[in-house]
Amino acid sequence: MNALHRILMEIKRRIYLTALIILSWHCLSFSQTVPLKVQLLNITRLSDSLTRANSSEKLYLQFDKPYYALGDTIWYKTYLVNASSLFPADKSAIVYIDIANDSNKVVKRFSIPLAMGRGWGNIALNETEFIAGTYTMHAYTNWMRNFGDDYFFNRTFYVTGAAEKNWLINKQVSALNDTNKPSVNVKLYFNDQDGTPERNKPLLLNVFARNKHLYKQTLATSANGLLDFNIKIPPGAAGLTITAESANGDKKATIPIGLNRPENTDVQFFPEGGNLVAGLPAQIGFKAIGEDGMGASISGEITGSDQKTVAVFKSLHNGMGSFNLDVKAGESYTAKVLLPGGLNKQYPLPAVKVTGTVLQVINDPLSDSLQVSVKATPDLMQQPHSYFLIGRARGIVCYAAVLTLRDHFVNRNIAKSIFPAGIAHFTLMTAERRPLNERMVFISRSDISIQLQDSKYRYLAGDSVGLKLKVTDETGKPVAGNFSMSVTDDALIKTDTANSENILSGLLLKSDLKGFVEQPGYYLSKTPEAARALDNLLLTQGWIGYDWGKVFDPSVPTYKPEQDFRVTGNVTNVFNGAIKGTHVLLFSKSPGILMDTITDKKGRFVFDRLPKVDTPVFFIKAVNKAGRSFNVGIKVDEIAPPDFATKKASSPAPWYVNSDSTLINYSRKAELKQQQEYYKAAGHLLKEVNIHAKKIIKGSKNLNGPGEADQVFDEKDMEKAGKKTWLDLLTENVKGFREASFKVKVHKQVPAGGGSFLTRDVIIDTFIHDYFVKGKKAVFIIDGIQLDSAISIPTFVDLTNYLNFHNAEDIKGIEVNESGKYSTNYIREFIPDPWTYNPAYLDYAYIEITTRGGNGPFFGNTPGVYLYKPLPLSWPKVFYKPRYTAKDMVNRPEEIRPTIDWEPNVNTNAKGEANIWFYAGDKPSKYTITIEGTDWNGNFGSASFKIKIGGK
Known part of the structure; x- marks a missing residue:
């Protein structure tokens, strides 16, 4: 569907909408006609204008494969579209990505620039930032934050440790039916x-409920x-x-139960x-979770x-x-449910209302219209x-009518063609604009078709594989668009293209629903059962509808869209007043920017218009008219990131629990690949060489000399x-x-005894709550001045507040002196009578x-x-694609x-064609080729293919 056709469809929709309102008008008395017609048109105008001015954005990321190992690289492609048109987003050009571990702590944050709503990149899963475990990626734009994080792109994946020496474990967990002592039986092979x-083999088992150790x-x-053992479940354990x-x-x-x-x-x-309404079907x-x-599964x-x-x-x-x-009127209904495991339980249905309306929509996949009844x-x-009665899709009103219910019910056949592909939202509301009933349905369209035409029927190991991509629309016409392609080895990667999220389910379905959608790809598989399942999904998870209050009383967006990377802020005087016409300098050390x-x-x-910098660190300085920074304050606009601490993500099990042969093979190969990094081409193990460069902190008052300490953190560490x-x-x-309570030795003056007024010095043990380094009480020295001697820090709480008040960017470095080698000079400087032996x-x-x-401390x-x-x-x-020669195929490591290949930026020409090539691996196998993408008019396509390498 080209842009001109979309404009004509919009004109057709508006004419149809106006005609509906006029026809509905004749069902009413003349005194009601004008105000109702005007009011309905006003609702349409408000809704559409709000959508156009403040339309949300939708985001989808394609990945090269579904799971990873430490040392792997995640390759991804980003598609950002306008939520109303699904055209490439024009508001935002920067996407933020946060990766959180299974405790919802963000371990990595970065941003990626976009062009025409497209961007791609890679994430190295190095051992300095990641450990084996479950991670959740959250991707969003600053503008998307105005609409709630339920609509962010989220994906959970597992990273296995490439060099782990774990077992392979088969797990079976079953509940024991003992209401007095809740417990489960666990079988681990x-x-x-x-x-x-x-x-x-004797094994030590520790049982945890989240971070709480049970036994x-x-x-x-x-x-x-x-x-084979049983575990007692404490109340509230999770x-x-x-x-x-x-x-x-x-x-x-680690085995999650x-x-x-x-x-x-x-x-x-x-x-x-x-609602359930008496007398109405x-x-x-x-939904059972x-x-x-x-x-x-229930019945x-x-x-x-x-x-x-x-x-x-x-x-x-x-x-x-x-x-x-x-x-029936006066009835109360109960569901008697047969749960998994044969357990029976009863649940009450919602109460029956004596008066009210119902809205029903029948969406027959074989019909070109929706049957709507009120x-x-x-x-x-x-x-x-x-x-x-209002029907909206992507925030735009596509259908509107004025109804009267004097004949008990109203039936309408509404053409599906007036709605775009995706979720359509119907609302029945009163003339006073109070919503009564809501219903979501899915409008299916023929997606753009992706075909793969390989030049050969079969390929040999190491062959150059040449593929021709052919993309057409629903009428068979060629489509010029932008696509991404992943090629994975079936021997190492098990893909679930039928049920996994793809660009269609991501942008047309999942992005409009709150909460977790299990197996999103299944619902668009175009089978009769999938169509019924999709309608059930919208009956349940789509039950909470659109917030019409935002249409009638729109709020001012809090977060602004970002078109490019920029640094903004303000300069003030000592009275917090704005200083105009003052110079502000921005400079960076690496690379050099001024x-x-x-x-x-x-x-x-x-x-x-800042230059491309991977990890920017900027020093920004403001000077007054005299060229000095005295009495000048500067502040940079920084927006706090979203808080994902309360988000509960699904947690896939570690790779070694209930694994299939593909996952096991992948883990073994990941370990072998890591080992190969340490070998030369001839196969000789390289000797490990450790290079230690002393970190020097300029301006340090370290009594041992700058950098002479047990632990040193310099300016680069502070910038990070x-x-x-x-x-x-x-x-x-x-x-x-x-932070801990420790037993320490302290001096105390006690009477010397014998009736004398003299005292003697004794050393006693006492417990204190403080900060410690390896069991030794921490003493803070700020620019050579002891913290608690310079300012009053009477309690542990005061010290904590002080340490929380200052940021890492305020300091150049930290040097920790805890061993005898480095603490001696500090003892002499800060301890009275240092020459007197005192073990304390x-x-x-x-x-x-x-x-x-x-x-010092007053800074x-x-x-x-x-x-x-x-x-x-x-x-x-650029994804590395090795080129092989006959010589390369002999005497080289596995x-x-x-x-096998990752192509994030495949563009089809006016004929809808593109050529792609890569080299096959050195072993016979089958490859899965996954291609996803879009044209420039809001249509999407996703397809998966298989090719065979070597063998018979």
């Missing part, structure tokens, strides 16, 4: 990576490697995991349109107050389904009320830390730094902090200077390439 059982126990495996460790500690594994007790299955019922959707957050019956069965039901897909019910109770039919500008009348400054507080910086970086003096660790101002920010460390920008890198 331990095998080595060759499949041999770990026979008769530990040592058990021995049986002759077939089995541990996030149950077990760690298993061998007797000598050489093997360790994933409690899925049937009695804790959550079952909810959702009447179509919102109802379609009721239901297990304790693990996934859909649970059951609906009974009335007389316990007679009035309806039966059974889930169709992922715990969801629907059934019809004749709702029904009302007799008391409403007798009143001359009028209603508005820019200047002048503040406007509001004291604002802007630096744009950014806005972290001193306390966070010390906790995360200084080895052995922690050895229980201190001295933390020397050098600030940028060099003024503030350096006047007129601001250290600004924005998020790193990820610039695209090649390990889970991702």
Whole structure:
């Protein structure tokens, strides 16, 4: 569908909409006509204008493969579109990516620049930032934050440790039906990576509920490697995991238990349109979710107050389904549900309302129209009320009509062609603009077709593979567009292209629904069962509808769209007044950047057109008319990132739990690949060489000399830390730094005895709560001045507040002196009578902090200077494609390439064609080729293909 055709469709839609309103007008008395017609047109105008002015954005990322190992690289392509048109986004040109671990702590944040809504990059899974475990990627734009983080792009994946020596573990968990002592039975089968059982081995088991340790126990495996035991479940326990460790500690594994007790299955019922109304038929959707957050298969019956069965039901897909019910006045309905494991449980259905309306929509996949019906109770039919029926898609009103319900019900056949592809949202509201009923349906369209024409039927190992991509629209015409392609080896990567999220399910379905959507790709698989399952999904998860309050009372967006990377802020005087016309300098050390500008009348400054920098660190300085920074304050606009701490993501199990052969092979190859990094081409192991360069901190008052300390963190370390507080910086970086209560030796004067007034000095043990480094009390020295002697720090709380008040960017470096080698000079300087032996003096660790101002504990920010460390920008890198010769195929190490090829920027020409090539690996196998992308008019395509390498 080209741009001109879309404009004609919009004109057609507007004419159709106006005609509907005029036709509906004749159903009413003349006195009501003009105000209702005007009001409905006004609602349409408000809704459409709000959407055009403040349209949200949708984001989708394609990845090269579904799971990774330490040392791997994640290759990704970003598609950002306008939510209303699905054209490439024109508001934002920067996407933020946060990667959080299984504790929801963000371990990596960066941003990527976009052009025409497209961008691509890579993430190195190095061991300095990542460990084996579960991670969730959150991707969003600053503008998307105005609409809530439920609509961010989210993806959870597991990273395995490439060099892990773990077992392969088969897990079986079943609940024990003992209501007095809730517990589960756990069966764990331990095998080595060759499949041999770990026979008769003692294993230390520790059981945790999230971060709380419950208990530990040592058990021995049986002759077939089995541990069979029960676990008591404390009240409210969640996030149950077990760690298993061998007797000598050489093997360790973490096994999530994933409690899925049937009695804790959550079952909810959702009447179509919102309510059960007496005397009106109802379609009721239901959704059952297990304790693990996934859909649970259920069945059951609906009974009335007389316990007679009035309806039966059974889930169709992922715990969801629907059934019809004749709702009777004065009845109360109960669902008797058969849960997994054979447990029966009862759930009440929503209460029956005496009066009201229902909205029903039948979406037959084989029909070109929607059957929409509105029904009302007799008391409403007798009143001359009028209603508005509005159908919206992507925030735009596509259908609107004025209805009266004098004939008990209204039926309408509404053409699907007036709606774009994706979710359409119907609302029945009163003439006073109060929504009564809502219903979501999915409008399916023929997507753009992606075909792959390979030049050969079969390829040999090491062959150059040439592929021709052919893309057409629903009429067979060629499509010029932008696509990304991943090629993976089936021997190492198991793909689930039928159920996994793709660009269609991501941008047309998942991005419009709140909450977790399990197997999103399944719903658009174009089978009759998938169509029914999709309607059930929208009956349940789409039950909470559009917020019309935002249309009638729009709010001012909090977050602004970002077109480019820029640095903005303001300059003020000592009275916090704006300073206009003052010079502001921006400079960077690496790479060398020097820019200047002048503040406007509001004291604002802007630096744009900045050069490409991966990890920028900028020093920004403001000077007054005299060229000095005295009495000048500077502040850079920095927006706090979203807080994902409360987000609960689904947690895939580690690779070694209930693994199939593909995952096991991938893990082994990942380990072998890591080992190959240490070998020369001839196969000789390189000797490990450790190079240690002393870190020097300029301006340090270290009594041993700059850099002479047990631990040193220099200016580069501070720049990496950014806005972290001193306390966070010390906790995360200084080895052995922690808050604790410790027993220490202190001096105390006691009477000498014998009736004398003399005293004697004794050393006693006492407990103090403080900060320690490797068991030694931390003493803070700021620019050579002891902290608690310079300012009053009477309590531990005061010290904590002080350390939390200052940021890492305020200082140049930290030197930790805790060993006898480096603490002696500090003992002599800061301890009275240092020449008198006192073992208590050895229980201190001295933390020397050098600030940028060099003024000691009283320092503030350096006047007129601001250290600004924005998020790193990820610039695209080229995926390496090896070229082979006949000589290369002989006497070389085994090649390990889970991702054979990654092409993030494939552009089809006017004929809808593009040529792609890559070299096949050196082993016979099958490859999965996944291609996704879009034309420039809001149409998407996704396809998967197989090719064979070598073999018969």
